[in-house]
Amino acid sequence: MKQKLSVPVALLALLMTVMVLAQYEVIDLYIQTIILFVGINIIISSSLNLVNGHMGEFSCGHAGFIAVGAYVSSVLSVALFTQDRVFGAPLLPPQYAFIGFPLVLLAGGIAAAFAGLLVALPSFKTRGDYLAIITIAANYIIITLIINIDKIGGARGFMGMKRVIFAMEDVAEIPWMILWVFLFTILSIIAIRRFVSSTYGKGIIAIQQDEVAAEIMSVNTNKMKLIAFMLSSGLAGIAGGLYAHVIGYVNPKSFDILKSTEALVMVYLGGMGSITGSILSAVLFTLLLELLRPLQIIKWVAIPLLLIILMQFRPEGIMGNRELSDIFPRLKKFYRFK
Amino acid sequence: MTVLKITKLTQYFSGLRALADFNIQLEEGELVGLIGPNGAGKTTVFNLVSGFYQPTEGVISFLGQPITGLKPHQVTAHGIARTFQNIRLWNEMTVLDNIMLAQHSSLDYGIRDLFFRTGRYQRREREIRDLAMELLEIFKLREVAEEKPKNLSYGLQRKVEIARALSSKPKLLLLDEPAAGLPSRDVVELIDLIRWIHREFKIAIWMIEHQMKVVMSLCSRITVIDFGVVIAEGTPEEIQHHPDVIKAYLGDDQL
Ligand SMILES: Nc1ncnc2c1ncn2[C@@H]1O[C@H](COP(=O)(O)OP(=O)(O)OP(=O)(O)O)[C@@H](O)[C@H]1O
Numbered sequence: 001m002k003q004k005l006s007v008p009v010a011l012l013a014l015l016m017t018v019m020v021l022a023q024y025e026v027i028d029l030y031i032q033t034i035i036l037f038v039g040i041n042i043i044i045s046s047s048l049n050l051v052n053g054h055m056g057e058f059s060c061g062h063a064g065f066i067a068v069g070a071y072v073s074s075v076l077s078v079a080l081f082t083q084d085r086v087f088g089a090p091l092l093p094p095q096y097a098f099i100g101f102p103l104v105l106l107a108g109g110i111a112a113a114f115a116g117l118l119v120a121l122p123s124f125k126t127r128g129d130y131l132a133i134i135t136i137a138a139n140y141i142i143i144t145l146i147i148n149i150d151k152i153g154g155a156r157g158f159m160g161m162k163r164v165i166f167a168m169e170d171v172a173e174i175p176w177m178i179l180w181v182f183l184f185t186i187l188s189i190i191a192i193r194r195f196v197s198s199t200y201g202k203g204i205i206a207i208q209q210d211e212v213a214a215e216i217m218s219v220n221t222n223k224m225k226l227i228a229f230m231l232s233s234g235l236a237g238i239a240g241g242l243y244a245h246v247i248g249y250v251n252p253k254s255f256d257i258l259k260s261t262e263a264l265v266m267v268y269l270g271g272m273g274s275i276t277g278s279i280l281s282a283v284l285f286t287l288l289l290e291l292l293r294p295l296q297i298i299k300w301v302a303i304p305l306l307l308i309i310l311m312q313f314r315p316e317g318i319m320g321n322r323e324l325s326d327i328f329p330r331l332k333k334f335y336r337f338k
Numbered sequence: 339m340t341v342l343k344i345t346k347l348t349q350y351f352s353g354l355r356a357l358a359d360f361n362i363q364l365e366e367g368e369l370v371g372l373i374g375p376n377g378a379g380k381t382t383v384f385n386l387v388s389g390f391y392q393p394t395e396g397v398i399s400f401l402g403q404p405i406t407g408l409k410p411h412q413v414t415a416h417g418i419a420r421t422f423q424n425i426r427l428w429n430e431m432t433v434l435d436n437i438m439l440a441q442h443s444s445l446d447y448g449i450r451d452l453f454f455r456t457g458r459y460q461r462r463e464r465e466i467r468d469l470a471m472e473l474l475e476i477f478k479l480r481e482v483a484e485e486k487p488k489n490l491s492y493g494l495q496r497k498v499e500i501a502r503a504l505s506s507k508p509k510l511l512l513l514d515e516p517a518a519g520l521p522s523r524d525v526v527e528l529i530d531l532i533r534w535i536h537r538e539f540k541i542a543i544w545m546i547e548h549q550m551k552v553v554m555s556l557c558s559r560i561t562v563i564d565f566g567v568v569i570a571e572g573t574p575e576e577i578q579h580h581p582d583v584i585k586a587y588l589g590d591d592q593l
Pocket residue numbers: 351354356374375376377378379380381382383423
């Protein structure tokens with residue numbers, strides 16, 4: 001029992017440490033932002049991995065769902081808790097922002113999940129390869145829609161989310177976003193893990209390994225695909241909401257196909273169907289992206305090159321389809337949720 | 339009571355007639371065989387019954403209810419399970435997971451139970467696991483519960499596949515050439531196993547088999563098809579001496 005508690009205790013200690021370091025400005029804003037991006041990218045890669053890794057489909061437009069979550073939660077939080085030029089006076093007292101914020105994030109996630117449903121419904125009825133094309137198209141459609149809605153800034157982007165953070169800071173002067181990103185990253189990982197370790201969720205692993213056998217041996221494959229896709233895009237939406245509030249500003253261009261490609265790179269770098277692989281690759285990739293930032297556009301030579309090298313020498317990714325606990329079985333006794 | 343009733347079942351594959359006007363009735367607790375030369379349409383019959391193909395024509399009813407047009411997983415939920423001619427296990431999952439997963443249509447908990455690990459979730463997962471472990475015990479597969487099927491011998495994979503089919507608690511079991519690819523020593527064991535399953539689980543079994551030894555020693559009744567058409571029906575003795583059957587199998591040394 002003591003051992004089983006060690007993971008939550010370690011996580012709590014990590015959170016407290018980072019928050020205290022940020023509170024007393026031992027780590028500067030730049031480092032804080034990188035840490036926040038790590039968390040957000042963990043959600044992005046592990047949620048895409050659910051569809052591309054565990055289920056073995058090929059979704060290429062993850063950024064579209066990140067965008068839906070980012071915009072829905074941003075518009076909601078700005079309209080609800082701040083004085084805004086377009087949306088006017090706050091609809092709720094700003095001091096409730098710290099309670100309302102997680103709910104607003106969830107609303108963004110739910111909106112993204114429904115966007116996912118709209119994309120999945122036509123594509124899973126037809127043959128598998130169509131999903132790739134339809135998700136790329138969906139990614140473009142979502143961005144084009146956003147650009148054409150003037151009320152949310154159109155191509156100029158949407159801002160005002162920093163004021164939501166200030167509203168939270170008026171209640172208590174702590175690094176709120178570190179708390180939220182941490183919390184939602186952990187919750188996302190728990191959700192994905194609980195899903196794929198249940199007999200229910202293993203239905204999608206059966207689909208990946210032999211879809212015909214899955215359908216004939218009692219798995220409602222169409223329904224499972226929809227559910228997994230909605231879960232995946234819903235979590236992407238939550239990541240989008242977090243991203244928007246960390247940056248304080250969103251622009252449709254930040255959610256284009258390049259962002260989707262980043263998500264794909266993380267999934268293949270980490271290993272298909274490995275949650276620990278996705279976490280590991282999100283950490284590595286975020287750091288790598290920061291290192292390559294001075295190169296600007298050239299990083300888009302470096303990253304595909306990395307992917308090609310990876311496919312040559314380790315096509316199964318860092319972890320393959322294994323988890324850390326498969327490689328070090330002793331870790332198992334520390335895990336709570338299996 | 340009639341378990342399975344098939345009337346006028348016909349299947350075309352873009353012009354090719356794979357099955358024509360096929361009729362059969364299986365009673366409770368029967369063990370019946372379906373034989374015929376290569377490409378005769380035997381697997382097609384099973385694919386139609388399990389809902390994998392939608393018939394061009396004909397009606398399939400199970401325990402008095404029409405099941406034509408249902409999706410495969412719905413057919414499984416009604417109580418029909420099957421094995422495949424070329425073993426189709428989920429090879430990257432453990433044997434235990436393979437067997438547990440066949441209960442997917444009777445999970446009886448929702449996605450909310452799964453995320454919150456409710457009492458219902460835990461109870462049902464325990465029951466699902468217990469049933470799977472019981473089957474592993476019965477089939478003497480306990481030691482390989484955590485193995486991946488691809489690492490097992492062909493004979494063991496066959497056994498796992500039958501155990502997986504039984505895990506969905508079927509009332510009718512369809513076996514598509516269960517003895518295919520087995521060494522003769524294992525064939526004898528398989529015959530005993532099928533006989534034992536038939537008696538213990540009290541279910542109807544319908545099997546396709548190429549090896550005459552297997553059908554002859556197990557089935558009370560056999561249907562023979564050739565080019566999608568029934569050419570003979572009857573007891574093993576009647577079938578063995580039926581002139582049309584001998585003609586269809588001419589040159590086939592398996593008879
Ligand atoms: N999906 C399909 N599309 C087109 N033709 C098919 C399809 N499935 C089966 N057939 C054809 O239908 C005929 C019957 O095939 P089936 O697999 O039912 O034979 P079988 O009796 O099981 O043979 P075997 O003993 O070789 O397993 C064959 O000519 C086969 O090529």
